[in-house]
Amino acid sequence: AQSVTQPDIHITVSEGASLELRCNYSYGATPYLFWYVQSPGQGLQLLLKYFSGDTLVQGIKGFEAEFKRSQSSFNLRKPSVHWSDAAEYFCAVVDAGGTSYGKLTFGQGTILTVHP
């Protein structure tokens, strides 16, 4: 069964510092990978996605992520964090090559706190 692991439950950074949130996945050959963000009291919003092609993908709000097949990772990065980036971030995967059409699996989430 496919699975997604976000090793960091909670990360704290200072405003203006760089950020990297880790995501590792485990399963079949052809993943569709996503990062979603959840602001307090809100639903989830798609930040970026990887389907194929260039392994470095750009998203909204200045975020980017890099797909590394050899490491089964899809880490999210931002060069300079803003206080408004404080939220919970979820990595997710769809097994595009499997039979579980419609199954999007989420990681446990990483809570980001930003200090002024």
Add this chain to the structure above:
Amino acid sequence: EAQVTQNPRYLITVTGKKLTVTCSQNMNHEYMSWYRQDPGLGLRQIYYSMNVEVTDKGDVPEGYKVSRKEKRNFPLILESPSPNQTSLYFCASSLHEGAGAVNTGELFFGEGSRLTVL
């Protein structure tokens, strides 16, 4: 405005009292899904629907029912709620292009329904 609307947003109920959480989307999306969110567990899929009259179980379907009689609506039914169903519930939808095509995973989420079962 494109949106997924859930109701109610907040509900406190008692064990065994049937309830329905409604979900409606106005984007003509084929794919709809229900998730529950619990601290430390992320989002877990309850049920999903690839199209009208097509539903399937997710990871945690026990204690829940769904129906998809119309494309825009996907209600979640708790026939006999129990305290372990206390959670934050999200409905989501996405465009799913044709039979056999994989769900793109680009989900649009509702704002969530916080359910407490006493």
